[in-house]
Amino acid sequence: ENGRCTTKLESMGFRVGQGLIERFTKDTTRFKDELDIMKFICKDFWTTVFKKQIDNLRTNHQGIYVLQDNKFRLLTQMSAGKQYLEHAPKYLAFTCGLIRGGLSNLGIKSIVTAEVSSMPACKFQVMIQKM
Amino acid sequence: ELFVLTYGALVAQLCKDYEKDEDVNTCLDRMGYGIGVRLIDDFLARSAVRKCRSYSETADTIAQVAFKMYLGVTPSVSCSSAAGNEFSLILDKNPLVDFVEELPAERASLCYCNLLCGVIRGALEMVHLAAEVTFLQDRLKGDAVTEIGITFLRKAED
Numbered sequence: 441e442n443g444r445c446t447t448k449l450e451s452m453g454f455r456v457g458q459g460l461i462e463r464f465t466k467d468t469t470r471f472k473d474e475l476d477i478m479k480f481i482c483k484d485f486w487t488t489v490f491k492k493q494i495d496n497l498r499t500n501h502q503g504i505y506v507l508q509d510n511k512f513r514l515l516t517q518m519s520a521g522k523q524y525l526e527h528a529p530k531y532l533a534f535t536c537g538l539i540r541g542g543l544s545n546l547g548i549k550s551i552v553t554a555e556v557s558s559m560p561a562c563k564f565q566v567m568i569q570k571m
Numbered sequence: 572e573l574f575v576l577t578y579g580a581l582v583a584q585l586c587k588d589y590e591k592d593e594d595v596n597t598c599l600d601r602m603g604y605g606i607g608v609r610l611i612d613d614f615l616a617r618s619a620v621r622k623c624r625s626y627s628e629t630a631d632t633i634a635q636v637a638f639k640m641y642l643g644v645t646p647s648v649s650c651s652s653a654a655g656n657e658f659s660l661i662l663d664k665n666p667l668v669d670f671v672e673e674l675p676a677e678r679a680s681l682c683y684c685n686l687l688c689g690v691i692r693g694a695l696e697m698v699h700l701a702a703e704v705t706f707l708q709d710r711l712k713g714d715a716v717t718e719i720g721i722t723f724l725r726k727a728e729d
Contacts, residue, residue, distance in 0.1 A: 453580075455580040455583065459670070460573060489573055
């Protein structure tokens with residue numbers, strides 16, 4: 441039940457991400473490369489959706505990116521203790537879909553997962569799928 | 572835009588989950604209710620409106636303050652009964668349907684914005700006003716305007 445719920449949330453996020461990226465990139469110039477796209481997600485996209493940028497972007501230059509948000513807005517309303525840690529994934533699922541949908545419309549197929557180590561910080565892992 | 576798109580995705584998902592339009596409508600209303608009972612706190616805190624002394628004042632506040640605050644639009648209000656407890660809000664612009672052109676043929680009875688009815692109903696209940704809220708007309712269904720009807724029922728005992 442819980443798993444299905446998360447999947448639905450992720451697909452909703454996916455749809456919204458696709459729609460959003462379409463509207464954002466209407467007037468922007470073409471992206472240079474994959475890293476350029478990821479930086480766009482971390483800065484412009486994240487700012488428009490969450491009013492702040494991603495705090496830290498790391499990559500192994502082989503298709504894996506880790507986006508770290510130290511004060512993820514969907515989690516800041518919950519208390520910082522351990523009690524809500526098990527519910528955090530539901531809130532992250534939508535956002536994972538958002539990222540995956542955005543990338544999808546920019547021509548990038550990916551798998552996005554998220555983990556919360558300590559509220560309200562969380563990390564999104566993006567694995568680019570070579571088509 | 573994020574809000575409007577997310578609402579659309581929510582409705583789309585509900586349509587996948589439920590075959591019948593009435594079930595989707597009921598679900599939206601229920602979700603709206605859940606939002607409304609909490610939203611009222613936020614509304615009262617941010618708007619600092621005085622206690623409304625009549626149904627008419629309440630309807631005006633909903634249209635001119637609440638709708639403006641949360642959706643950025645101001646529906647026009649008119650009283651539609653001699654008894655003074657039935658009102659109608661006419662939405663000229665409805666941001667929730669910005670990206671919706673028309674309802675698909677198989678979803679002709681879908682009340683796309685039914686969430687709003689639930690929100691209003693839930694919020695009113697929290698200030699001890701029982702009301703029935705429904706869409707009387709819907710542009711998405713081909714009507715000329717989008718009209719929300721609020722019927723105040725007997726005031727609930729405090």
